[in-house]
Amino acid sequence: MRTSLLLVGALSLITSTSLGAQELADHQLQRLIEMPLENIFVEYPNKTSHIVLDSLDAQRTPRELHPAFYGSFDWHSSVHSHWMLAEVITSHPHHPAREAIIEAFNQHFTEAKMRGEAAYFDQKLASTYERTYGWAWLLKLSQQLHLLASSSPDTSLREQAKGWASHVDILANKIVGKWKEYLPKMTYPNRIGTHSNSAFALSFAIDYARVVGDKPFEEALLSKARELHGGDKRIPASWEPNATDFFSPSLMVADLMTRVLSQREYVHWLNSYFTADGIARLCQSVVVSDLSDYTIVHLVGLSFTRAWTMARIAGYLPPGHPLRKRFRSTARVMYEAGMGQIFRSNYGGDHWLASFARYAEQVLREQQLFPAK
Numbered sequence: 001m002r003t004s005l006l007l008v009g010a011l012s013l014i015t016s017t018s019l020g021a022q023e024l025a026d027h028q029l030q031r032l033i034e035m036p037l038e039n040i041f042v043e044y045p046n047k048t049s050h051i052v053l054d055s056l057d058a059q060r061t062p063r064e065l066h067p068a069f070y071g072s073f074d075w076h077s078s079v080h081s082h083w084m085l086a087e088v089i090t091s092h093p094h095h096p097a098r099e100a101i102i103e104a105f106n107q108h109f110t111e112a113k114m115r116g117e118a119a120y121f122d123q124k125l126a127s128t129y130e131r132t133y134g135w136a137w138l139l140k141l142s143q144q145l146h147l148l149a150s151s152s153p154d155t156s157l158r159e160q161a162k163g164w165a166s167h168v169d170i171l172a173n174k175i176v177g178k179w180k181e182y183l184p185k186m187t188y189p190n191r192i193g194t195h196s197n198s199a200f201a202l203s204f205a206i207d208y209a210r211v212v213g214d215k216p217f218e219e220a221l222l223s224k225a226r227e228l229h230g231g232d233k234r235i236p237a238s239w240e241p242n243a244t245d246f247f248s249p250s251l252m253v254a255d256l257m258t259r260v261l262s263q264r265e266y267v268h269w270l271n272s273y274f275t276a277d278g279i280a281r282l283c284q285s286v287v288v289s290d291l292s293d294y295t296i297v298h299l300v301g302l303s304f305t306r307a308w309t310m311a312r313i314a315g316y317l318p319p320g321h322p323l324r325k326r327f328r329s330t331a332r333v334m335y336e337a338g339m340g341q342i343f344r345s346n347y348g349g350d351h352w353l354a355s356f357a358r359y360a361e362q363v364l365r366e367q368q369l370f371p372a373k
Contacts, residue, residue, distance in 0.1 A: 028339070029092075030096075030097070031343060032084075032342075032354040032357055032358060033084075033085070033088055033095075033097045033354075035081075035350050035351075035353075035354040036081030036082070036084050036085055036354055036355065037085060037097060037100055037101065037104065039071055039072040039073070039077075039078075039081060039350065039351050040072055040078055040081050040082060040085075040104060040108070041071050041104075042071045042072065042073075042351075043061070043062050043063055043070050044062070045073060045347070046062040046070070046073060046074065047074045048062055048065060048066075048074070048075070049074065049075070049130075050065055050126075051125045051126065053124060066078075066117060066120065067112075067116040067117065068108040068109065068110075068113040068114065068116070068117050069082070069108075069117060072351045073347065073351040073352070074351075075129075075130055075134055076130055076133055076134035076137055076195070077351050077352040077355075079134060079137045079138050079141055080137040080140070080141070080352070080355040081351075081352070081354070081355055082104075082105075082108065082141055083137060083141040083144055084354060084355040084358045084359075085097075085101045085104065085105070086101075086105075086141060086144040086145055086148060087144055087358060087359075087362065088101065088358070089101050089102075089148065089152075089157060090144060090147055090148045090151075090152065091362075093152055093153060093154040094154070098157075102160065105160075106160075109145075109167050109168055110167060111167045111170070113167075114167045114168055114170040114171050117170075117171045118170050118171045118173075118174040121174055121178065127178070131178070131182065131196075132179075132182070132196065132198060132201035132202075132205075133195035133196060133197070133200070133201060135175045135178065135179065135201060135205070136200060136201040136204035136205060137204070138168075138171060138172060138175050139172060139175060139176070139204055139205055139207075139208035140204050140207070140208065141168060141172075142165065142168050142171075142172035142208065142212075143207060143208045143211045143212070145161055145164050145165035145168055146165050146212060147211065148161040148164075148165070149161035149162040149164075149165045172208075176214070176217060179205060179217070179221075180217065180220065183220050183221070183224050186198070186224060186228075189228040189229065189253075191249040191253075192247075192249065193241055193242050193244075193245030193246065193247045193248065193249050193302075194244065194245060194246060194247065194298065197247045197249060197252055198228070199225075199229070199249070199252035199253045199255070199256040200247055200252050200256075202221055202224065202225050203252070203255060203256045203259060205217075205221050206221045206222065206225075206259045206260075207259070209221060222259075222260050225256055225257065225259075225260045229253050229256065229257060229260075230269070232253060232269075232273055233272045233273060234272070234273070234275055235249075235250045235253070235273055235274060235275075235278060236250075236275075236278065237250035237251075237274060237275070237278030237281055238275065238277040238278045238280075238281045239281075240278075240281060241286065241299065241302055243295075243296070244295040244296060244298045244299070245299065246298040246299070246301030246302050246356070247301075247302070247305050248282060248302065248305060248306055248309065250273075250274070250278065250282070251282060251305070251306060251309035251310065251313070252305070252309060253273075254270065254273060254274070254309065254313050255308075255309040255312050255313060257269060257270075258312055258313060263316060263317075266316060266317075267318065267321065270313075270317075270323070274323075279323070282306065282310075282330075283326065285337060286299050286300075286302050286306070286334075286337065287299070288300055288341060291345045291346075291349065292345065292348065293348065294348035295348075297345050297348045297349040297353075300338055300341045300342060300345065300349060300353055301338075301353060301356045303334045303335070303337045303338035303341075304334070304335065304338045304357055304359070304360040305356065305360070306330075306331070306334045307332070307334040307335035307338065307363075307364060308331070308360040308362075308363040308364070310327040310328070310330055310331040310334065311327070311331040311360075311363050311364050311366075311367040311369055312363055312367065313327055314327035314328040314331065315366075315367040328367070328369060331364060331367075331369060332364065332369050335357075335360050335364055335369075338353075338356075338357060338360070339357060342354070342357055
């Protein structure tokens with residue numbers, strides 16, 4: 001794998017000052033790809049969040065706990081790093097990193113390893129592991145592999161993706177079952193700006209259910225979203241952000257409800273949701289005081305998540321709505337701010353930020369906030 005990384009990393013030797021706009025975009029994508037492509041094989045340092053049951057259990061390594069998603073510092077970052085690589089070969093099937101990504105997927109997306117990943121959730125005290133953040137990203141990975149398997153113009157890639165998707169489905173089906181057990185017990189939303197944010201997870205779960213055609217799951221998710229957020233009014237967005245946020249709690253809910261309400265319902269709901277001072281606060285630049293701090297660097301991610309939520313919200317609003325233009329312009333500013341910081345962090349940012357940057361770019365392109373590729 002190191003040899004592959006050296007080959008695909010050759011572009012990093014080119015300085016951005018010598019590049020045109022498209023070359024610079026290609027160069028940035030290459031640098032983003034290199035982060036997850038290396039980090040998914042980096043086992044240490046590692047934050048397992050594993051509940052240790054006894055002295056023997058305490059000796060289990062990350063790879064023993066999670067045979068596929070042992071790298072990238074923590075389980076969820078490994079999962080969404082794999083998602084990003086899957087997205088790259090979906091959107092760029094002939095990218096120079098293609099063979100290295102295929103090699104990585106062939107190593108990690110085996111039936112045996114996915115059964116091992118699924119079995120972890122059956123262990124004592126592990127049933128709530130990564131609820132609901134890791135669950136969200138795992139379903140996003142599964143969704144992406146199904147998209148690759150069904151729509152890639154490359155026949156070879158399409159056939160390989162069918163195998164990967166089938167194996168990852170073993171774990172995805174386990175997560176869907178966990179979701180279905182959890183939804184009836186989910187009395188309150190989690191309006192946090194970090195991993196446990198429930199609006200983020202509901203959004204990704206709805207996307208997954210729609211792509212795979214699981215109508216009962218979709219309806220259960222939509223019903224829960226309406227129950228939790230249908231009556232939200234005058235959200236105190238002016239209090240945001242908290243010190244280590246990478247989500248905006250208010251924007252995540254507003255993004256979620258674009259999936260839940262008709263446009264007419266949504267406009268009525270949104271007009272009572274934000275306050276003027278809240279909107280002003282959300283449109284302010286995010287200050288990141290220390291890019292080397294493993295939790296303060298979360299705030300770089302906040303720029304990316306603000307970008308993608310504002311872009312999706314704006315895209316769902318009718319042309320004359322006052323927030324449409326403001327959120328569209330701010331989304332691009334937030335994205336550029338994140339890109340201006342992403343390559344200046346250490347492993348505290350490198351192990352996860354590339355996925356957030358890539359997802360933000362994907363959404364902004366869908367909303368025509370970037371020129372066509």
